[in-house]
Amino acid sequence: MWNRNSIGLSVVIVILIIDLMIYKYQNANCANRILLRCYPPGEMYPYKDAAGRIKFDSVFHTISNFKLVDQKGNIITND
Numbered sequence: 001m002w003n004r005n006s007i008g009l010s011v012v013i014v015i016l017i018i019d020l021m022i023y024k025y026q027n028a029n030c031a032n033r034i035l036l037r038c039y040p041p042g043e044m045y046p047y048k049d050a051a052g053r054i055k056f057d058s059v060f061h062t063i064s065n066f067k068l069v070d071q072k073g074n075i076i077t078n079d
Contacts, residue, residue, distance in 0.1 A: 044056045068076045 046054050
């Protein structure tokens with residue numbers, strides 16, 4: 001009647017069908033989402049370009065110079 005190979009194949013097919021259904025459901029729900037640009041306060045600064053339009057520029061964080069020694073005794077700097 002049912003041997004081991006046919007049961008295994010049936011289980012794999014059922015898992016693939018369920019996985020396909022989940023994938024289609026997730027894509028259908030995500031298709032209409034709009035990704036918002038979220039910047040923490042103080043990260044974006046407005047400026048005017050040559051045409052007088054207001055644009056925004058990001059500020060990248062920097063750290064001061066540092067000097068560390070790793071586990072092998074090598075000196076690591078920010079250079």
